[in-house]
Amino acid sequence: xxxxxxxxxxxxxxxxxxxxxxxxxxxxxxxxxxxxxxxxxxxxxxxxxxxxxxxxxxxxxxxxxxxxxxxxxxxxxxxxxxxxxxxxxxxxxxxxxxxxxxxxxxxxxxxxxxxxxxxxxxxxxxxxxxxxxxxxxxxxxxxxxxxxxxxxxxxxxxxxxxxxxxxxxxxxxxxxxxxxxxxxxxxxxxxxxxxxxxxxxxxxxxxxxxxxxxxxxxxxxxxxxxxxxxxxxxxxxxxxxxxxxxxxxxxxxxxxxxxxxxxxxxxxxxxxxxxxxxxxxxxxxxxxxxxxxxxxxxxxxxxxxxxxxxxxxxxxxxx
Numbered sequence: 001x002x003x004x005x006x007x008x009x010x011x012x013x014x015x016x017x018x019x020x021x022x023x024x025x026x027x028x029x030x031x032x033x034x035x036x037x038x039x040x041x042x043x044x045x046x047x048x049x050x051x052x053x054x055x056x057x058x059x060x061x062x063x064x065x066x067x068x069x070x071x072x073x074x075x076x077x078x079x080x081x082x083x084x085x086x087x088x089x090x091x092x093x094x095x096x097x098x099x100x101x102x103x104x105x106x107x108x109x110x111x112x113x114x115x116x117x118x119x120x121x122x123x124x125x126x127x128x129x130x131x132x133x134x135x136x137x138x139x140x141x142x143x144x145x146x147x148x149x150x151x152x153x154x155x156x157x158x159x160x161x162x163x164x165x166x167x168x169x170x171x172x173x174x175x176x177x178x179x180x181x182x183x184x185x186x187x188x189x190x191x192x193x194x195x196x197x198x199x200x201x202x203x204x205x206x207x208x209x210x211x212x213x214x215x216x217x218x219x220x221x222x223x224x225x226x227x228x229x230x231x232x233x234x235x236x237x238x239x240x241x242x243x244x245x246x247x248x249x250x251x252x253x254x255x256x257x258x259x260x261x262x263x264x265x266x267x268x269x270x271x272x273x274x275x276x277x278x279x280x281x282x283x284x285x286x287x288x289x290x291x292x293x294x295x296x297x298x299x300x301x302x303x304x305x306x307x308x309x310x311x312x313x314x315x316x317x318x319x
Contacts, residue, residue, distance in 0.1 A: 002025065002029060002069055002070070003029050003031075003066060003067050003068050003069045003070065004021055004025060004029060004030045004031065004068065004069075004070045004071075004072060005031045005033060005062060005063060005066065005068045005070070005071050005072070005109075006018055006021070006030065006031065006032050006033065006072045006074060007033050007034075007051065007053050007071070007072070007073050007074055007075040007096075007100060008033075008034060008053070008073075008074035008075030008076060009032035009033055009034045009042045009048070009074070010034040010035075010036065010038055010042060011034075011074055011075070011076075011176075012078075012171060012173070012176045012181070013074050013114065013168075013171065013176070013214075013217065013218075014032070014034070014042070014074045015040070015042055015175065015176050016173060016175050016176055016214055016218060017072065017074070017218055017221060018030060018032045018041070018042045018045075018046070019041045019042070019045055020218045020222075021072075021222070022045060022046050024222065027045055027046035027047075028046060028047065030046055030047070031046075031047045031048070031049060031062065031066045031068065032046065032047065032048045032049075033048070033049050033050070033051035033062065034048075034050070034051065034075075035050065035051070035052055035075075036050070037050060047066065049062055053073070053075040053092065053096035053099055053100060054091070054092070054095050054096050054099050055099075056099045056102060056103060059099060059100065059103045060103045060106055060107070063103055063104075063106075063107045063109065064107070068107060068109055069107075069108075069109050069110065070109055070110045070111075070112070070225065071100055071103070071104045071109050071110070071111050071112065072112045072221070072225075073096075073097060073100040073101075073111065073112060073113055073114075074114055075092065075096050075100075076092060076093045076096065076097075076114075076144075077089045077092055077093060077141070078141065078181040079116075079118055079139055079141040079142070079181050079182045079274055080181060080182050080184075080270070080271050080274065081181075082139065082140050082141040082144075083139060083140065083141070083270065083274070086140040089140045089141060089144065090140055090143075090144055093140075093141065093144035093145070093148070094144040094147045094148065097113065097144075097147070097148045097151060098151060101151055101152070101155050101161070101163075104155075104161060104163075105155060105159050105161055108161075110161075110162040110163075110164070110225065111152065111155070111161060111162065111163045111164070112163075112164055112165060112221065112224075112225055113148050113149070113152050113163065113164075113165035113236065114165065114166060114168055115145045115146075115148060115149050115165050115166065115167045115168070115236075115237045116141070116142070116145045116167055116168050116169075117129075117167055117168070117169050117170075117209070117210055117278050117279055117282065118137055118139060118141050118142035118145055118182075118274075118277075118278060119135055119137055119142050119145040119146045119149060119167060119237070120133070120134075120135055120137065120142070120277075120278065120279055121134075121135060121136040121137035121138055121142060121277055122136075122138060122276070122277045123136045124136070124279060125279075126279055126280045126281075127279070127280050127281055128281055128282070128283045129239065129279035129280075129281065129282050129283060130283050131234055131237075131238070131239050131283060131285070131286040132234070137277065138277050139274055139277065142277075148165075149165065149236055149237040152164075152165055152235075152236040152237075153235075153236050156235065156236065162229065163235065163236055164224050164225060164227075164232065164235055164236060165224075165235075165236045165237050165238070166220060166221065166224060166237070166238050166240050166287075167237050167238060167239050167240065167282070168212065168217060168240065169183075169209065169210030169211050169212050169240070169241045169242070169282065170182070170183025170186055170209055170210065170211040170212070171183070171211070171212055171213075171214055171217055172186050172187055172190075172211055172212070172213055172214060172302060172306065173187065173213075173214035174190070174305075174306050174309040174310050174313070175214065176214070182203075182209075182271050182274045182275050182278075183209055183211065183275075185201050185202055185203050185247065186211055186250055189201070189247075189250055189251070189254070189263075190254070190303075190306045190307060190310055191310065193254045193258055193261050193307070194258075194307065194310055194311060197258065197260055197261055197262065198261065198262040198263065198264070199251070199261075199262075199263050199264075200263075200264050200265065200266050201247040201263060201264070201265050201266075201267075202265075202266060202267060202268035202271055202272070203247050203267065203268075203271065203272060203275055204247075204265060204267045204272055205246060205247055205248045205265060206246050206248075207246050207247065207272070207275050207276070208244050208245065208246045208280040208281065209244065209245075209246075209275060209278055209279075209280070210241035210242075210243070210244045210279065210280075210281055210282050211241070211242060211243050211244070211245060212240065212241055212242035212243070212295065212297075213242055213295075213297040213302040213305070213306075215296070215297065216242050216295040216296055216297055217240075219296075220240055220287075220293060220295075223291060223292070223293065224238065224287075224291055224293075227290070227291035227292075228291075231290050231291060232290055232291065233286070233290060234286050234290065238284075238286055238287040238290070238291075238293070239282040239283060239284045239286065239287060240282070240284055240287050240293055240295075241281070241282045241284055241295075242295040242297055242298070242302070243297075243298055243299045243302070244280060244281040244282075245299055247263065247265070248263065249299065250299065250303070251263040253299050253300050253303040254303055254307070256300065256303075257303065257304065257307055258307070
């Protein structure tokens, strides 16, 4: 990667990936794009342009103007929010992916697509879900993610486009605010552990889902895009994960550092239904074997870092 365009730069991943890429490749070589401009490092730390991902004409012009050789396509609507407006979710998530792939094909650029554990569905094996298995998702978000995986396969086979992708689990970050995902509880819980000393979970106890700390996710994107293409067999939808836990597990991890912390439950049936359709844990062996995936954080080390960073940020805001 040398000249990179990132879509959805204001989102959960983009707001951290853009500064991360700029540190590696140089600020001028990473073009951040989004539907709106917000103050902060994404728009102020390097080139920024407004872009609606379904606008192929503007998309293509930006790629020409900035001599883009890599597209990191992050723009999309997350799972829980997507169920409230499936038509818009499909249009942006699937239609936007198709437009982005077409622009990458036109300019001969490499392409990254972020898939998700939502791409599996309830009929896939729930434990140690294989890299290749049945995928029958029951959410519009998951359906669009499977479509994106297949489109990336198609553009690689049909046009020789260098397409690569990851199936992200729930992502946890102290930088990015929750954006309407089913796994957002695993971010909220840290904020409320510090501010209230307790948390009411909308996900039921015993509900295991794969998660990953954002620093590991950012590193995985770069590691995959820089990997030797000769090693890549699965290419467009690698299972990756840092840990698998249920709400009571993350609460127990927090209690090691905040002994008075308490958790209770008020289950949201809609988000619980989504969570129940996802895997409990993923088989990440293909990512390990093909491009040396190796996350650094487990639950306890993530909890320690999250609480330290959030506490430090709260103290700075109070000054």
